Amino acid sequence: MTEQSDASRVRIEPWTEADLPLLRRTNAPEMTAHLGGPETEEKLLVRHRRYVEWAGTGTGRRFSIVLVPEREAVGSIGYSERVWRGETVYETGWKVLPAYQGRGIATAAAAAAVAAARADGRRRHLHAFPSVSNAASNAICRRLGFSLMGECDFEFPPGSFMRSNDWRLEL
Template identity: 55%
Template sequence: MERTAASSVRLEPWSRSDLQLLRRANAPELMDHLGGPESEEQLIGRHGRYVALSADRTGRGRMFRIALPGEAEAVGTIGFWERTWKGQEVYETGWAVLAEFQGRGIASAATLAVAEQARAENKHRYLHAYPSVDNGASNGVCRKAGFQLIGACEIEYPPGHPMLTHDWRLDLHPER
């Protein structure tokens, strides 16, 4: 993929019709750094949370499917949502690009686009990402998208499953 193709990544709001995309993103190779694939029941629950988050207009966050020109189907997922981190309200982001579309700059372009969406909410100063320390590709996405590496930390994901991650932070409003 040429650089211009990655720059034409579109974020489209998550909808009820996106459950199949979530199932495709639940592949073992995509969930390896996140504790493994989820059960169908877990996926349906997560899909419901994504639909609700995308319908919410209070600035709590949004979920999106990642679309590319010329592709009939979405190529991945990305979003941002609120969390309390070290006593401060922040946004967190996470993404998944389907295996056949990886290595083309899509995740980095989508992360830049989702940062713009979070910035437009004008609610929280920071956007964090917590990729596993072993996930070189996702750590590279953070670096390319301009996030600052704060350090290693432990996160539970899924709940009850502690994992060692990097805490990456992007200042959404550096002028403040």
């Protein structure tokens, strides 16, 4: 028996102060295995502040991924500026809580984030850098029409390097 897709019930909503508990839930070992492991509470609070403040800067956006009509937050997604190979681009990344994975939620949220980055109109390219071993995130990039530019060594979070795929989407 396959689970019903929840993709049609997905909304992305701007990150707010109220999303700190969600950030803590996505900081679990199983959620950060491809990202260098969980961050300290201090680093989480800095990240949360950055996410809240991005909306007014024009340098990025963070969203909570919400299922409707329940209004249940099940993950996060966003994009932010990064200089990559001499070009200022947007970088995107997402996390969906384990109980909600495999239902099309991340793909639907990523499509909505792509639309937001495109509507922003400030950058030509959106990149995603999932670990080469993260099959699910690489599949999302493929489904959404990103072009695989190749493998690279990528630093995320700061101080932690991983072998990643560089996926690029024309905005």
